[in-house]
Amino acid sequence: MSVRFILGRAGTGKTRVCLDSIREALIEDPNGPPIILLVPDQATFQMEHMLINMPDLPGFARAQVLSFKRLATRVLTELGGGGRRHIRELGKVMALRSLVQENADSLRLFASASKQYGFASCLSSTLKELSTYNISLLDLEKAGDELERRGMGDIPVTLKLHDLIILTEAYREYLSDRYLDPDEYLTSAALRVSKSRLVRDATVWVDGFRGFTPQEYSVLGALLIAAEKVNITFCLDPEETSGPLREIDLFHPTWETYDYLSKLAHELDVEIEPALILDGKDAPKRAPALCHLEKESASRPPKPFPGMPHGFKLVACANPRAETEAVAQEILRLAREDGMRFRDIGVIVPALDEYHDLIAPIFKDYGIPCFIDRRRPVSHHPLIELIRSALEVASYGFRQESVFRYLKTDLIPVGRREVDILENYVLAHGIQGALWLDTNPWVFRRAYGLGEPEEVLPGGGETLGSIDDIRGRATRDLSSFYRKMQGRNISVRDMATALFELLVSLGVGERLDKWRKECIDSGDPEGARENEQVWNAIINLLDEVVQVLGDKETSCKEFTEIIEAGLENLTLGLIPPALDQVIVGSTDRSRHPSLRAAFLIGATYDAFPRRAPEDTILTDRDRQRLGEFNLALAPDSRLNQFHEQYNVYVALTRAWDFLMISYPLADGEGKAKRPSQVIGQIRELFPELEEEFRGADLPAPGKEALDTITSEKKASALLSRVFQRRHRGQDIDGFWLDVYEWLVSEPDRRKDAGFVLGSLGFRNDAGRLSKSIIESFFQGSLRTSVTRLERFASCPFAHFAGNILGLTERELYKLEPPGMGMFMHEAMSILFSRLDDSKQLAKMGPDEIATFVAEIVEELAPRLQNEILLSSARYRYMTRVLRRILRNSVTALAEHERHSLFQPIGHEIIFGRSGHLPALTIELETGGKVAVRGRIDRVDIAQSEDDCYLRVIDYKSSARKLRLSDVYYGLALQLLVYLLAAMENRERLTKTKARPAGALYFPMTDPIISAKGPLDDDELEKQRMKRLRMNGIIVGDADVIRLMDSRVEAGDQSNLVAAGVTKTGRASRGSGACVVEPEKYEVLCKFLKGKLEELAQEIQSGEIGIKPYKQGTARACTFCSYKPVCGLDILIPGNQYRSQRNLKDDEFWSIIQDPSYASGEKGERA
Secondary structure: OEEEEEEEOOOOOHHHHHHHHHHHHHHHOOOOOOEEEEOOHHHHHHHHHHHHOOOOOOOOOOEEEEOHHHHHHHHHHHHOOOOOEEOOHHHHHHHHHHHHHHOOOOOOOHHHHOOOOOHHHHHHHHHHHHHHOOOOHHHHHHHHHHHHHOOOOOOHHHHHHHHHHHHHHHHHHHHOOOEEOHHHHHHHHHHHHHHOOOOOOOEEEEOOOOOOOHHHHHHHHHHHHHOOEEEEEEEOOHHHOOOOOOOOOOOHHHHHHHHHHHHHHHHOOOEEOOOEEOOOOOOOOOOHHHHHHHHHOOOOOOOOOOOOOOOEEEEEEOOHHHHHHHHHHHHHHHHHHOOOOHHHEEEEOOOHHHHHHHHHHHHHHOOOOEEEEOOEEOOOOHHHHHHHHHHHHHHHOOOHHHHHHHHOOOOOOOOHHHHHHHHHHHHHHOOOHHHHHOOOOOOOOOEOOOOOOEOOOOOOOOOHHHHHHHHHHHHHHHHHHHHHOOOOOOEHHHHHHHHHHHHHHOOHHHHHHHHHHHHHHOOOHHHHHHHHHHHHHHHHHHHHHHHHHOOOEOOHHHHHHHHHHHHHOOEEOOOOOOOOOEEEEOOOOOOOOOEEEEEEOOOEOOOOOOOOOOOOOOOHHHHHHHHOOOOOOOOOHHHHHHHHHHHHHHHHOOEEEEEEEEEEOEOOOOOEOOEOHHHHHHHHHOOOOOOEEEOOOOOOOOHHHHHHOOOHHHHHHHHHHHHHHHHOOOOOOHHHHHHHHHHHOOHHHHHHHHHHHHHHHOOOOOOEOOHHHHHHHHOOOEEEEHHHHHHHHHOHHHHHHHHHOOOOOOOOOOOOHHHHHHHHHHHHHHHHHOOOOOHHHHOOOHHHHHHHHHHHHHHHHHHOOOOHHHOOHHHHHHHHHHHHHHHHHHHHHHHHHHHOOOEEEEEEEEEOOOOOEOOEEEEOOOOOEEEEEEEEEEEEEEEOOOOEEEEEEEEEOOOOOOOHHHHHOOOOOHHHHHHHHHHHOHHHHHOOOOEEEEEEEEEOOOOOOOOOOOOOHHHHHHHHHHHOOEEEEEEOOHHHHHHHOOOOOOOOEOOOEOEEEOOOOOEEEOOOOEEEOHHHHHHHHHHHHHHHHHHHHHHHOOEOOOOOEEEOOEEOOOOOOOHHHHOOOOOOOOOOOEEOOOOOHHHHHHHHHOHHHHOOOOOOOO
16 A cells, blocks of 8 residues: 655656556566556547557456546446436436526526526536535535625625525435436545455556546545555656745646645555656657757746757748648658658647637648547537427427428438428418418418419429428428427426437438448548437437436426537547547647647637636636635636646647647738747747748748648649739749649649639630520510619629529518518509599598508508518518508698699509500611510699690609619619600600600608707608608709699799709709700600610620629629629629719710710710
């Protein structure tokens, strides 16, 4: 019964002494007393592997590599654990989640916090800490009572103690005599160790620890008494064992542990043998620079290394991707030039989560086998998503998002194509909730708007029968699961059984096994293990929840929360699938064995040393408070931060031959990153070290480039950048031409490189349609609408995609602006159809208008998009908004009827396509013609003493102004073309040769009134009417304006149209309107016809180019639905916007009145 300490700094051979001693003992007596090698959890696999591969050592049964947990399990298995069933950590988390639900009314702080992600896991960790540090329920109650007595009952720590007492008491009552808490394993094992045949007379080796918890100390104390001899290694400078060390000293954590165990051995009357002091003389020889780094890294000030530090590199990189590529290149160099095996190389990453998604694909591209040592979260796995979404459906009903997350896991016996068809149908019809359970076939059809025909089914003409068949197969098992979960007084066991039956009925196990085999066939052993383990983990989770909560009756929502707590805590631990591979791990979790080469990457200020976080539940301040009552808990973040320098030391001393430390200058988004303070220390230690930089767009020709070209794929990628520079007119080095010759000199290399180098000639150019295609589309003449022509003027490709190919966005069951506009148009049409005379509107008062409008809205609301306005509270509110807008609009129209001489003679007048009027037809210079169709919202006429005047009105559900600059470029032709069409058919409309009076937008909006102070009702109404003035173009003089508003006097502005009369009696324009003389209007008509002809001819020529306009900050692409189709990228040659100058009105008139323009010398449209 003795203990021996093995002391030495990093790299002095402590682990080697343990393994060699065990080897000698096994060779000398294979059947002797037990030998136990006790190591941290994450090191058991590596140590077993190292022990098995010791030379001259055949198979053995005497020695075992164990962690504390595995040792406790072995002891309790041998001697029994008091007859209680063991629950795992996962079961504990789910049990605590259930207890929080049950005691929510009594909790003062945790009830609200329990809704946060991961709370149950944090609570479990806190209870584990209390148990680990032997803090009893009585200790918590005494501390809580004392804080209350001091008048601190409302401070956070008191509230936390109150809740912890309730939950600890509830948890212990729950455990009672049925279960053994996983946190009690070590305590129970410590009481039984002395009786275990596994430990009695054994030789124990303890290696790889820097400290122990109180429970682990109790197990070690029992081992000191029961075992023949205990050997414990410490990474500690032997010269520093004589006296106490300060918290800021490098070896303080290991010295503190060494000191405590020495005192414990004295208390237990265990013989302390002379310590074995290792100075590293018998260990493998380390490179001089790395040896100096180990000795001086913690010295202040450090002793500079004389000369150039061979075997050491310090590299600054542009970003994490460049850094990871630099590491991959260096690993391949070491393997090729220095003959290192991949297993001799390790990568240490302080912030492993940030680099994981870079390391895995980049190392794969470079052909470097690697194992990333971390607990893998499984929240991304399809099986987890399927369980979560199925439980959401059971808890909250058949919401679209939950149902389709379930269907898109690929674990359902329905293909993705069929899921897409079903999703399109469901989204278009707004199918939710109980409709999924309806046993009647789905026969929904959707009208796009008021008075529109019913749709063709989305998805390529699928029948209603096929849609219903897909629905049945997709949700049959889910519907059955839903019904099972809806009963009352259902136990957790019944719910878990229903969930398991869902997985079985879907064949999830078989599907995951198929995926596993596919991963093996494709060379992805980690993926294969993940698919295997996740299924086993879910089965264990269900077993665990039944074991700990099986007979508890709960609601479906509470069961969902319990399972969610388990899923949050579910991770997978994979063992390395191969022997010769690079091990990638973090500084705190991974135990890297002695390595020939190590790469420390991501050495930034925030990550290295790691910032020790505060505990989520018991903060540092809380721990200080509890310390006043002698409640000693785990070290706070301050002490942990001091101890981080020990982790830094360990990371810097893993390598024997080569060490590379790198850091990024910026993150992936380009934000600057500060290098670690360790980088400054390295520069002081090695003043002659030449720091390298990696991350330039191209490596320098020669050795740097050769080091970068690690494969044909990499060579192709670099060459593509080189030739891109050449296309931009830059000279390239002959070195790259040699690389090109090498790539294309061999057929296989040339074929692979062709995919990359061929992209250099890529031009994102849609080109033009062939003559045969044009003829098949247009058949000699072009029939189109003004809106289509405007779209073409905006971008020819958008016109091609939308109006020729007929591409449309997926239909959604929601009210879009076009639907609202259609509603307003239909309402206005009904309004005037029910009036015997438009002047009847002038006689209506506000209340009568409100009633009239309400009746129209009530009639129309059910007819719009399958009662969408009645489908939810949000849309019912929108109905009230539409009613208010319509009331404002009708009130404004009533004012027009009272004070305007213009009277409507037609509403919703269609020209072209068998409408009221023929199409606006224009002969083309190239032959053929263009027939333009449209729908005019309203046509008015007014009779003066001498003439009849005609105007058109276009209702707009948003504020709109006519900009002549947009007219010039063809972006705003609709209003003027409507007036042109009306004038072409004026005799049909008015029975006279009416003169044009104008074309105006009528805003149907709910304007927001800004004022410096409160306004009375009359002033408010006046301001509202001002915002609702019509604007556009007015043709004529002051007399025409007075026809539109009889109240206008000299020097006034109209309240009905955006125009007025000057004091001299001339017409004046207002904001958003343009007043022109008849002669100018004639020029404008000529321009319009020329513009229509120009656009039509370009369409007929087959123009479909990706040429969106840009005018100031306005872009054609801003609201374009076809951006994902065209792939516009201004970095690709030929992909540019058509820049258009914003013309002032005077410039517009000057250009179109210019004789050269009239004669056809128009120049470019853009």
